[in-house]
Amino acid sequence: MNEPIRDRLVSLRRSLHRHPEPAWREFYTTARLVEEIRAIGVDELAVGPDAYDPADRMAVPEVRRLASWDRWARDRGADPDLLDRMAGGNTGAVAVLERGEGPAIGLRVDIDALFIEESLDEDHAPVSEGFRSEIDGTMHACGHDVHMTWGLAVLEAIKESDFSGRLVVFFQPAEETSGGGCPMAKSEFADDLDYLLAAHVGLDHPTGEVVAGIEKPLAMCHVDATIHGTSAHAGKAPNEGDNAMHAMGTAIENAYGIPRHSDGMTRVNIGYAEAGSASNVIAEEAHMEAEARGETNELMAYMKEKFERTVKSAATMHGCRADVEVVSESPRADSDPELQALVSEAASGVPGIDHVLPAADFGASEDATFLMERVQQDGGLATYVIVGTDHPTSHHTPTFDVDEDSLEHGVDVLVETIRELERRHPVPHVDEGTDVGDVADPEGSE
16 A cells, blocks of 8 residues: 555555445445555544444444444454444544644545445446455445545545645445434534535536536435234234235325425435235234435425325324334535635646536435535535546446546545635635626636
8 A cells, every 4th residue: 555546546446346335334444444544644533433423323223234244344354453443333434634724624425335236247347347346235336436535545635735724534434324424514523614525426427527516405314114013814814904014005105195395396215115924914014214305404304294194194094003213314405606616616627627517406315415514504615526427327226337537537626626725715705696607716816
């Protein structure tokens, strides 16, 4: 690891791609990140429970579901002392550079993977070039391997520069379940940040394109629902049972019939459902995992309340009862136009970037919004940047991959933005509703 990260962006990204770990199971990933961060040399490094309060985590798996992931990391040589510190799924890290007077800038990158089996198709580059996931059923199918590479490379570049100020890099776990953004936002490391940058690769924007700041991310909640019925012999005495599976079917059908709202976009989806034990047994229990989204926090709350009512009503209709639990959620937070304008200017001068969009609607959800909201509420500015990449198939699919030119693009855009924030600090606030194009450099630099 003596070779600079900037000279091994591709190999580092591919190494991370081979070892994907889902939310709160990122044991090996965190250990690998810490190894790189220690080689860079930072002024403060907090791992797991030292980076946040574990009580603030959301969507944490049962401890028994974590043990195999801990063993897997140990078998592959992860530092056992680090793994002990991450016991209970307290993964992730925060790295801090203190470089004298200047702005306090946060950079958030996410580190978790998805429960997706990566393609074995020889046309899939990770297969043909030998860096396919080594963990069955798990894959970096959303580019978080790229994001981690950016985070490390930016940290190294700023460390080696004459930057003056404070840089805090959040290597955040559990984005896919909206479980890790909240504890990071509540931590001491989010205190007194002047600016917060979050970044994502791709999202249907091609290589060479940058979106300076997203708008209209959907507020979202993950909801688990369990319906409790009464089992009975399906042939001899079906009337003696209360069919949890039938109740679940009614709940699913009715959930998709929840009225949309005139105030804006709403979404509901049941992504996982299971029930029953045998064909001749009335199902005693049924379980669903769902999500509700809305264009605003209020619209998400509307969908969440309607979904809970729908499930409980369906259970009652069939003589059952339902437990509904919100396991995680994330708010809406829009990018600030001041930073959108600054990122637009910074990105325009980066080699390989030929198109910059000041803003774009996001249309999905992200728990980086917790950090964005925290910084904005404290008087700072935040933006969520998209660095385009040509990806052959959509995010969250078995054949997702990236154009590795975007590795260098992302590093350059983020480093240039951080240096520009240093030069222009304090970036003045503008009135709400100001067009991004109207927020110009006060000195008129090109």
